[in-house]
Amino acid sequence: MSSGMRIIVAEDEQEFNLRAASLVVETLESLNNPLVTFPTGMTPLGMYRALVAEYRDRPLWRTLRFVSLDEYAGLPPDDPRLFSLWVAKECLDPLSVPLENRMCFVSNASDIDAEARRMNEWLLIHGPLDLAVVGIGSNGHIAFNEPGTAFESGAHALALTPESIRSNARYWGGEDHVPRHGITLGLANLAAARHTIVLASGAGKSDILARALTGPVTVDVPASYLQTISNVSILADKAAAQYII
Numbered sequence: 001m002s003s004g005m006r007i008i009v010a011e012d013e014q015e016f017n018l019r020a021a022s023l024v025v026e027t028l029e030s031l032n033n034p035l036v037t038f039p040t041g042m043t044p045l046g047m048y049r050a051l052v053a054e055y056r057d058r059p060l061w062r063t064l065r066f067v068s069l070d071e072y073a074g075l076p077p078d079d080p081r082l083f084s085l086w087v088a089k090e091c092l093d094p095l096s097v098p099l100e101n102r103m104c105f106v107s108n109a110s111d112i113d114a115e116a117r118r119m120n121e122w123l124l125i126h127g128p129l130d131l132a133v134v135g136i137g138s139n140g141h142i143a144f145n146e147p148g149t150a151f152e153s154g155a156h157a158l159a160l161t162p163e164s165i166r167s168n169a170r171y172w173g174g175e176d177h178v179p180r181h182g183i184t185l186g187l188a189n190l191a192a193a194r195h196t197i198v199l200a201s202g203a204g205k206s207d208i209l210a211r212a213l214t215g216p217v218t219v220d221v222p223a224s225y226l227q228t229i230s231n232v233s234i235l236a237d238k239a240a241a242q243y244i245i
């Protein structure tokens with residue numbers, strides 16, 4: 001485990017959500033016009049509710065700049081499965097983050113590789129990220145950086161792995177409803193972030209969290225890039241943290 005890594009273990013779900021929200025707000029309030037990315041998935045939902053309940057009146061949301069972490073590819077702009085709509089509904093809309101401050105992947109771009117290049121070019125001008133809040137997939141993916149993705153990767157389009165399709169099935173009522181392709185910030189975009197907060201909850205994440213933080217740094221476990229960067233806070237509940245404490 002890298003020495004600059006801070007591990008916070010929450011006793012229960014309520015502490016996990018409140019701690020995640022306070023960590024995010026403390027970090028954002030220490031920065032000017034911060035550029036942030038937030039994850040989808042089940043893990044951050046309680047944090048979003050805590051941000052809205054406890055911190056919605058903070059001035060910071062008016063100047064926050066948001067960039068998509070990942071997205072399914074090929075969906076129309078009103079498809080309810082879009083991660084951009086998910087984050088908007090749970091977090092950006094209730095916190096009144098201005099629409100013009102949101103840089104989102106266009107899922108149905110006619111050329112998805114060109115869309116990834118557009119994001120990389122945008123980040124060259126407006127980046128790097130000040131804060132990356134990320135979850136971890138059960139196969140070690142971060143965003144949609146699937147096992148085998150180069151650590152040097154920028155934003156890119158990809159085919160979801162069968163394991164990711166299986167784990168995303170719970171969001172949409174079955175594997176048949178999970179889109180097969182995605183677009184994601186790359187590991188190099190994420191590693192360049194000035195601050196990183198990783199959220200992991202539940203026993204299902206315990207093995208992969210230990211492999212990512214204490215195992216070899218390898219493209220087989222994309223989240224192992226976390227060992228190579230500074231200013232990383234890991235927030236885990238007791239079940240997810242069982243092999244790292």
Ligand code: GLP
Nearest residue numbers: 039040041042043135136137143
């Ligand atoms: C999804 C998302 C990731 C998310 C991860 C974990 O596939 N693309 O950004 O972090 O899987 O999701 P969950 O929190 O539901 O376990």
